Amino acid sequence: xxxxxxxxxxxxxxxxxxxxxxxxxxxxxxxxxxxxxxxxxxxxxxxxxxxxxxxxxxxxxxxxxxxxxxxxxxxxxxxxxxxxxxxxxxxxxxxxxxxxxxxxxxxxxxxxxxxxxxxxxxxxxxxxxxxxxxxxxxxxxxxxxxxxxxxxxxxxxxxxxxxxxxxxxxxxxxxxxxxxxxxxxxxxxxxxxxxxxxxxxxxxxxxxxxxxxxxxxxxxxxxxxxxxxxxxxxxxxxxxxxxxxxxxxxxxxxxxxxxxxxxxxxxxxxxxxxxxxxxxxxxxxxxxxxxxxxxxxxxxxxxxxxxxxxxxxxxxxx
Numbered sequence: 001x002x003x004x005x006x007x008x009x010x011x012x013x014x015x016x017x018x019x020x021x022x023x024x025x026x027x028x029x030x031x032x033x034x035x036x037x038x039x040x041x042x043x044x045x046x047x048x049x050x051x052x053x054x055x056x057x058x059x060x061x062x063x064x065x066x067x068x069x070x071x072x073x074x075x076x077x078x079x080x081x082x083x084x085x086x087x088x089x090x091x092x093x094x095x096x097x098x099x100x101x102x103x104x105x106x107x108x109x110x111x112x113x114x115x116x117x118x119x120x121x122x123x124x125x126x127x128x129x130x131x132x133x134x135x136x137x138x139x140x141x142x143x144x145x146x147x148x149x150x151x152x153x154x155x156x157x158x159x160x161x162x163x164x165x166x167x168x169x170x171x172x173x174x175x176x177x178x179x180x181x182x183x184x185x186x187x188x189x190x191x192x193x194x195x196x197x198x199x200x201x202x203x204x205x206x207x208x209x210x211x212x213x214x215x216x217x218x219x220x221x222x223x224x225x226x227x228x229x230x231x232x233x234x235x236x237x238x239x240x241x242x243x244x245x246x247x248x249x250x251x252x253x254x255x256x257x258x259x260x261x262x263x264x265x266x267x268x269x270x271x272x273x274x275x276x277x278x279x280x281x282x283x284x285x286x287x288x289x290x291x292x293x294x295x296x297x298x299x300x301x302x303x304x305x306x307x308x309x310x311x312x313x314x315x316x317x318x
Contacts, residue, residue, distance in 0.1 A: 023141030032112035054129035055191025061126035069300025072119035084150035118313035119144035135244030183288035195221035249279035
């Protein structure tokens with residue numbers, strides 16, 4: 001009898017854990033019914049002011065989720081006694097939009113005190129950024145809580161020099177499949193990249209690049225390393241850099257992927273057919289993209305009583 005009772009207790013605990021880990025699209029319906037509309041209006045204003053900010057907010061969500069899960073840790077600023085993720089190589093002088101998230105947080109706090117997490121704001125802001133740039137919408141599961149620490153371990157973020165095998169391994173580690181990977185890479189239909197991340201590709205480092213495309217990029221990306229040239233920018237999608245569409249994949253068909261990690265998706269490999277499919281069908285791309293964004297947003301969230309709801313996204317509650 002005692003064993004049976006113990007087994008029942010274990011089952012109940014397991015069920016409770018499973019329930020607490022579930023995110024819900026209706027999480028704030030009662031506690032903060034104006035949360036989503038507040039976030040949306042703020043994101044729309046930010047993207048209207050600077051189109052590039054849409055890509056920056058999507059990237060911020062991605063860089064949060066791929067490091068220790070979608071817990072808002074990427075937003076924590078360094079202090080004298082705390083070193084977070086923002087200064088790590090993939091993020092240093094690269095990630096942006098933290099000020100926009102801080103502004104959104106201030107507005108949300110004004111309507112609902114210490115209710116909506118920074119991690120959830122990131123997830124919703126990424127969706128609203130895509131919509132603001134003409135892309136698809138999706139229902140964002142909510143209920144994430146914020147971390148109280150950051151490991152600074154950004155090694156799980158794929159590099160712009162990644163091979164196809166390295167990309168597949170990085171995404172597989174987060175329980176995202178190859179289709180998810182190719183679809184999420186399509187976020188590069190918006191945004192810009194720094195010269196230092198594609199310099200080698202346009203100066204003979206890759207053979208799978210359109211020659212005229214490489215030459216056009218060299219004008220603003222000097223071959224010499226160091227200095228301001230490293231941070232000069234080029235659009236990831238030269239056709240429609242501020243529109244969320246499927247032209248990114250058509251660029252790959254023409255060997256006009258800006259980053260090495262872009263073009264490896266179409267380079268006589270296992271992902272070629274997926275790229276062709278997304279290039280020929282905008283609906284196939286957007287369907288796969290929204291599915292992948294929901295899956296990515298569910299990477300190891302803190303839920304229930306884990307973590308906290310930060311009052312300020314840049315620092316842990318005192």
